Amino acid sequence: MRAALTVLVLLILVGLVALMWWGYRNRRKRQAHLPALPAAPEALLAKVRAGTADDLIPPSTGVYASTVTDASWQDRVGAGDVGFRADATAHLLAEGLLFDRTGAQPVWIPKESVLDARTAPGIAGKVMGRDGLLVVRWRVDGQEFDTGFRADDKDDYQTWVPALRSLTGGPHED
Incomplete structure (x- = not known):
């Protein structure tokens, strides 16, 4: 038995x-119709990992939650490993935004792809409550994505949101 x-x-x-x-x-x-996501430039990645990159604001440690399509905050992207959580350090550079993830491929968002930034209560793989996540809206070949990051220090969002919005060329309404 x-x-x-x-x-x-x-x-x-x-x-x-x-x-x-x-x-x-x-x-x-x-999701086969989704465009290929950009790869982090090797030279830039080497500078970040060597600690010689020119970060626009101090890097922020935390958890990379996931990347989703603009269709829904729960429509996790299945390409590669961008849909999976990982510990990460976020770096804002003149060239764009880099999530250097532990045990996974880095997620690279070129400066020209950034559309907006905001805080949100959740994204596929992580729900934290009000203003618990930093969410970056970005576009590749006409397809929009949201990428979520949970910083160890949520006070970092007060610096990150305006800094990311400045990449887009101006302020945005919440």
């Missing part, structure tokens, strides 16, 4: 993992 229950639980777990894999595979198929 005990062996039968153990086998049943294992089968259920395997079934659940298979369903998650199937759902994620289908998400990638549905």
Whole structure:
């Protein structure tokens, strides 16, 4: 009896993992039309990691939550690993915004792609309540994305939001 229950639980777990894999595979198929996301320039990434980059404001440590399409705050992007959480350090540079993620590929948002910045209560993979996340709206080849970041110090958002908005060429309404 005990062996039968153990086998049943294992089968259920395997079934659940298979369903998650199937759902994620289908998400990638549905998002096949999305443009390729920009890669971080190697020279810039090397400067950041060596500590010699010219950050416009002090870097902020925290958790990169995810990148979603503009369709919904829950429509996580399935391309690469940008849809997955990771510890990260956010760097605002003259060239753009870099999330240098631990154990994952960096997420690079070129300056010319940034549309807006705001705080939000959540994004796919992380819900924090009022003003819990820094969310950056950006565009690649006509497709808009939102990228969420949870800073270790939420007071950083008072610096980050105006600094990111200044990349777009002017202030924006909340």
